Amino acid sequence: MNATASAxxxxxxxxxxxxxxxxxxxxxxxxxxxxxxxxxxxxATLDATDPASGPKMFFSKVPETKTVKNRLHLDLLTEHYDQEIERLTVLGAKPLNEIKFPGVRWTTFADPESNEFDLLTM
Incomplete structure (x- = not known):
């Protein structure tokens, strides 16, 4: 197998x-x-509904609570930024920080267990 290829x-x-x-x-x-x-x-599991929906998500109970910032998080891309900000907040996401640059906006959120994720629009 080629060292640069991966299966x-x-x-x-x-x-x-x-x-x-x-x-x-x-x-x-x-x-x-x-x-x-x-x-x-x-x-609990969320199956991927199609290849574009991303990987399966598996949620596993652990005894310890989250103590530090997660090292891996999801970046969600949308063309409906303001509507998604409102929808995510209604669902229970907590906005942590918003950044605006010319042509780019993103908000960092925490999910109900304080895992961080970002909502972006470009």
Missing amino acids: LSVASLTIDCADPAALADFWGKVLGRPVSPGATAEN
């Missing part, structure tokens, strides 16, 4: 959390995906 692909994005069902419900509403059947108090 790997992203199967899922796993998010450690205190309440998998609630966090999967939040992200399902954010991304327009249903929570997959079989969600429990320990695990």
Whole structure:
């Protein structure tokens, strides 16, 4: 196998959390995906609805709480920035910071378990 080629692909994005069902419900509403059947108090999943929707998201209960800034976060791109700001806030996202540059705006949010993510428009 060529050292620069890879046979790997992203199967899922796993998010450690205190309440998998609630966090999967939040992200399902954010991304327009249903929570997959079989969600429990320990695990919940959002399946990818099509290749453009991104990877599967897996929510796993862990005993410890979040203590530091996440090192990986989602960047969500929209053409309807102001409407999405309002929708995400209604769903329970907390705006943390907004930055504006010519032609670019983005807001950093925290989800219900304080995981950060960004909403961008260009």
